[in-house]
Amino acid sequence: MALKERDEFSGQMTTGHEWNGIKELNTPVPRLLWAFLATLGLFAIVWTVLMPSWPGVSGYFRGLLGADQHQAVRQSLVEAEAARAGWSERLAVEKFDTLAADPAIMDVVRTTGPALFGDNCAACHGNDAGGNPGYPNIAEAPMMWGGDVDTIAETIRVGINSTHPDTRYGQMLAFGRDQMLGSAEISALADYLVSLQGEKSLTVEETGTAETLFADNCAACHGEDARGLVETGAPDLTDSFWIYGGDRSTIRHSIYNGRQGTMPSWEGRLSPTQIRLLSLYVMDLRGSTP
Numbered sequence: 001m002a003l004k005e006r007d008e009f010s011g012q013m014t015t016g017h018e019w020n021g022i023k024e025l026n027t028p029v030p031r032l033l034w035a036f037l038a039t040l041g042l043f044a045i046v047w048t049v050l051m052p053s054w055p056g057v058s059g060y061f062r063g064l065l066g067a068d069q070h071q072a073v074r075q076s077l078v079e080a081e082a083a084r085a086g087w088s089e090r091l092a093v094e095k096f097d098t099l100a101a102d103p104a105i106m107d108v109v110r111t112t113g114p115a116l117f118g119d120n121c122a123a124c125h126g127n128d129a130g131g132n133p134g135y136p137n138i139a140e141a142p143m144m145w146g147g148d149v150d151t152i153a154e155t156i157r158v159g160i161n162s163t164h165p166d167t168r169y170g171q172m173l174a175f176g177r178d179q180m181l182g183s184a185e186i187s188a189l190a191d192y193l194v195s196l197q198g199e200k201s202l203t204v205e206e207t208g209t210a211e212t213l214f215a216d217n218c219a220a221c222h223g224e225d226a227r228g229l230v231e232t233g234a235p236d237l238t239d240s241f242w243i244y245g246g247d248r249s250t251i252r253h254s255i256y257n258g259r260q261g262t263m264p265s266w267e268g269r270l271s272p273t274q275i276r277l278l279s280l281y282v283m284d285l286r287g288s289t290p
């Protein structure tokens with residue numbers, strides 16, 4: 001390695017490195033770099049003074065500007081809660097007809113309802129509340145237990161054949177399995193119910209026999225006219241809505257084996273306000289008023 005020496009043209013010292021006769025000058029770092037580093041340092045100092053920075057024993061230095069992301073988040077949560085509280089308080093206490101008449105409240109019901117229904121009810125009743133086999137259409141079918149909004153709210157609260165102490169209780173008896181009716185009688189009734197839908201016509205005699213069977217065995221729950229009774233929760237058997245199915249063999253199955261659908265109770269799982277909101281939502285889907 002060559003010795004450090006002074007370059008004869010520039011007067012600078014060399015580094016002592018030499019490549020094929022070319023020597024490297026030992027040029028100092030330019031002053032501009034020092035100015036740059038100084039600016040960075042100054043910025044860092046000013047920033048730590050203005051913004052939350054140094055940790056301490058009991059917290060941290062909060063900065064002179066008082067900038068605080070936690071505070072900002074807390075503030076926006078408080079504002080959102082206040083906006084919600086306005087309508088959730090009203091939903092909790094006001095009468096259904098007052099609420100239903102208020103477009104602002106129904107706006108909330110229509111925007112919040114679908115998610116609440118989707119999360120809790122759609123698995124059984126379908127996204128559009130139109131029902132699935134075994135689960136009734138609650139958007140259009142006449143309500144077995146009554147369709148005014150107070151009644152709907154009570155059904156949602158206690159459920160049907162549920163574990164709630166106040167549950168609604170309804171049971172379609174197993175007329176065949178429990179030998180209350182013979183096979184021919186069950187067939188006659190099944191034919192009769194199909195004929196009520198206009199899909200089959202019976203002779204006067206057949207109709208007479210079935211009507212007697214119906215009056216003796218079914219009318220107590222389904223009503224003399226077979227249109228259902230809210231007192232027993234037995235459905236209308238004359239319309240086009242069927243929980244289990246309106247074809248002859250499914251009807252026969254219903255009469256032979258009985259049915260006892262279970263609607264869970266929602267008290268304790270949904271807040272009273274959420275139950276009231278859903279009741280208004282279902283009412284609104286049905287296009288009815290309280």
Ligand code: HEC
Binds near residue numbers: 138142144145170264
């Ligand atoms: C696990 C399935 C299931 C879930 C979840 C469910 N339901 Fe039901 N629901 C039923 C069944 C089954 C019936 C009919 C019971 C019967 O056959 O008597 C019913 C009946 C009803 C009725 C009464 C219908 C009538 O004709 O009177 C209403 C109202 C109702 N459900 C609303 C809801 C709402 C609102 C939710 C969501 C909070 C919901 N259901 C969630 C199964 C369910």
Ligand code: HEC
Binds near residue numbers: 222
């Ligand atoms: C003790 C009351 C009771 C009696 C008596 C009764 N039912 Fe029912 N029935 C019900 C109830 C409640 C339901 C609804 C069951 C459910 O949803 O799980 C029902 C449901 C049905 C269904 C199914 C409806 C559907 O939408 O799929 C048919 C069909 C039916 N009943 C026919 C009859 C016939 C026919 C008789 C007479 C032989 C009769 N029921 C007697 C209470 C009764």
